[in-house]
Amino acid sequence: MIRLAGAIGLLALISVPIWLGNSYYVNIASQILIWAVFALALNVLVGWAGFVSLGHAGLFGVACYTGALLIVAGWGHLAAAVAAIAVTLVASALFGVLSLRTSGIGFIMITLALGQILWGIAYRWIDLTNGDNGIILRARPQPFGVSLESPSAFYFFTLLVFLCTLASMAAFAKSPFGISLRGTRDQARRMTALGYHVWLIRFAAILFSGLFSGVAGLLFLYYHLYVSPHVLGLPGSAEVLLMVISGGSGTLLGPIVGAALVVVMKTVASAYIERWNLVLGAIFVAIVLFMPDGIVPGARRFWCWGRNSLRELIAAKGENLS
């Protein structure tokens, strides 16, 4: 059954360029997938480790800038990508060492501060980052000689990366490491008593999260071919956090749904709804009121409720007839 569901979903995603028609919407789909990768990365921390980060755009941006700077300096795309991920991992390690000293709101604050520090550096260190004029790339990478310039081609590339990310996340969730991470979220003291090195587990989770944040950052760079300090700003960190929470933290589908919600509201709905910011805020409030765990768990509950009600109805009818 799962295979059937997965196959249908996969088929739908692969055929997007066909049934979405206009290239503009294919581009939107690419953007949803890019943000879904980022949201899935943040979900590792928020959903599975139980730590809320308001500075993840900093890691995203580090990958973006490193990639951009190296490509402009003449590096090949593959080397630049690998180096960008490596630098992001170093940054994540630094994030981890500093921020794991606290938890709860202290963690939120320290990640916010670190994100803001990176943002400030991107603005001020003009010799390196070109300040708010940003860095422009001329062309997208050509993996194995395949051009990614067309919206469809780029979409398939992004889809591939997204599916790999999803598979990694699924594998991680089932793995002993993933399970022990959730253990540290729920019962840190017991885990320590059982002999688990809680700090190291959380630190590794931050690295894992940073890795995929970097991947998302690179995808963003290839898509827009432009990076500026905006990518590191607080609104970006807040947006991806909202995606994770509104979709449903701790689930696999939640961050994806959340990413779709925010991207669609911001890009597509804003063409029809002038006050889309207000509507988006209202949607978040509504989610908290009716589905405080997020859309995906809430939808699942609603589905079960609906199915059970239907069953009871049928059973009652059956009794009436007999």
Added chain:
Amino acid sequence: MTLWIILTINSIAMGGLLFLLSSGFSLIFGLMRIPNLTHGSLFMLGAYFGVTFLRLGINFWIAALLSALVLALIGGLIERLLLRRLAGQELAQVLVTLGLSFIIADVCLLVWTGDPIPLTTPESLRGVVRFADVVFPRYRLAVVVIAVIVAAALWLMLERTRLGATIRAGVDDPEMARVTGINVSRLFTAVFCLGSGLAGLAGVLSGPILSVYPGLDAEMLPLALIIVILGGAGSLPGALVGSFIVGFIYNFGQVMFPEFAYVVLFLPMVLVLVLRPQGLFGRQSL
């Protein structure tokens, strides 16, 4: 030399303003453990209400108090209708407070347009004070005085009244407070009203200095967060000291390290969080 004197006075003045901004947040977070990310928006909304009241010809101080009342009311509604059911659910609290901040920001844009609007300084406090080579605006000195008065009033309330005792009990140990019969849920509403009212008051009082414009909420919220972290949540002396520390860093940091102006504000907070996570005056760890 004159520069340092001015910077010192300004640091104190700014500290006063920041205390007004952060006291509400510190109370709410200290008692209810809610990271009230709507705080910046409430501050901004208070300032906008101040604009409207002033345009109606109302006296500045009365306008400030009216704004405080309106914001206290709004805060009460938010707490009762939305936050009450979210006790302990940190993620949902983040989502709802951020969602509310989006809504408030857009409503402000709709009602008051996007133009920046300064609040007119009250007549009696216009002009400067001069001594030696130094020129300093009267109103900013008044803000310090007001901040001290508010701090004193809050301290008196917390230390000498019954309400204050119950709040302190709730901050120290919510469960025990419930056991001893304190109506914690009504207490929470009262504290949230108080915190929101303080935010509204701060918005109006800061208006002549900062003006009000779209984006003010996003600029003020990180400052409130920094101060509460530095000083320790739920501690009023902590909020006061934290405010002055931030005031000094803000002013001296910008002049002494202009290249690092962006990071100079955040580094001390990072240091405090790394070395003493409960803040300078906080009693419980975060």
Added chain:
Amino acid sequence: MRADSMRKTLKLALAVTLPLAVIVHGAHAQDPEPIRIGLLTVKTGPLATGGIQMEQGLNIYIDEHNSMMAGRPVELIVADTGGSPATAKTKAQELVERYRVDAIIGPLAAFEALAINDYIAQVRVPTLSIAAAEDMTQRMPNPYFVRVSSSSAQASHPMGHYAAIDRGFRRAVTIGDDIAYGQEMVAGFQRSFEDNGGQVVAKLWPPLNVAEYSAYIAQIRDVDVVYMAFAGVNGLRFMRQYEEFGLHGSIPLLGGMTSADESILRNMGDEALGVISSSFYSAELPSAANQAFVSLMRDTYDVDPGYYAVSAYLEALVLDTALQQVGGDTADKEALMAALRSVSLEASPRGATRFDEYGNVVGNIYIFEVQRRDGRLVNTPIKTYENVSQFWTYDTEEFLSQPVYSRDYPPARFLGQ
């Protein structure tokens, strides 16, 4: 459990595709007859004040001409970029690929223009920009780009001259927003001020996340004049705090294009009186063309037009003129671009204009003084510099061979003296 996941996935697939299918269905079959103009503006967030005015100015033009240009009806599509370069790019794509616009007016901010620069050239859509970024018409010229408002330094070069020659100021301190726009304005002022015998002895750059300037104002001493390069609320705050600390009236204050904009003056008081600024426009310009425009703005929106409103209006005027020249043909993009670049206006709200070979405007720059008239604060013109290009009096090739204006270029030789 398995059935659960299947249904869950199906639900998700439906939930994602259904709304998209509805939107796509509605977007099919556009009528090719009207001229479609896309406005890239900012309607949410801190830059919204300028963005809203851009829309107002553009609407005035369209209404004034009964929604017609060159005999064809005009269809306006407004896109909100939120002030983010990524969204600007996405909205530009929406305008081009979904709405198939014939021309884009905007964007507002420099980083938005840079983000869409390559895309515009790729899809060959004429873009009439309001963003003031220097290099867009200098070292990174885009053949599909035209700008009738101004480059960042275009109005600050004359101010440097005015300050040194007309007013005899010798020592100046500059203070501005620490972004490319502020840095480019200050650089232009510094260069022409020093070329005419002045000295910039300090350059102050308040960071963007700083709400107040007292620490910087405290550093202003021992100078003849202060030059400020702000946009939006920062200019308002600086002028108020300048007065708060007693400098108003004792050290003259000069401003860049947007520092004393009408949208800021309308909410200010006496603290703005006497501020001198340079720009290509103010609502007080006496020409008939401008007074007609200003009356329309006042009647429709009850405000005086400023930098953003007039920029949008002028871009629409330029577009209309060019369209009339090509007989309303929007299919031949090269011809339209050539017509756009050749537009030469005798009368417009800002005066006579034409374009240089890079697509940037050549026109009047005025020196204004804030005065009170009929109880309102206005920018009264006190001097006119005619035929000012983005290169001022400098040799074009030499100008372009040097680095773009920035915080450190031109190098400030007199700091600390």
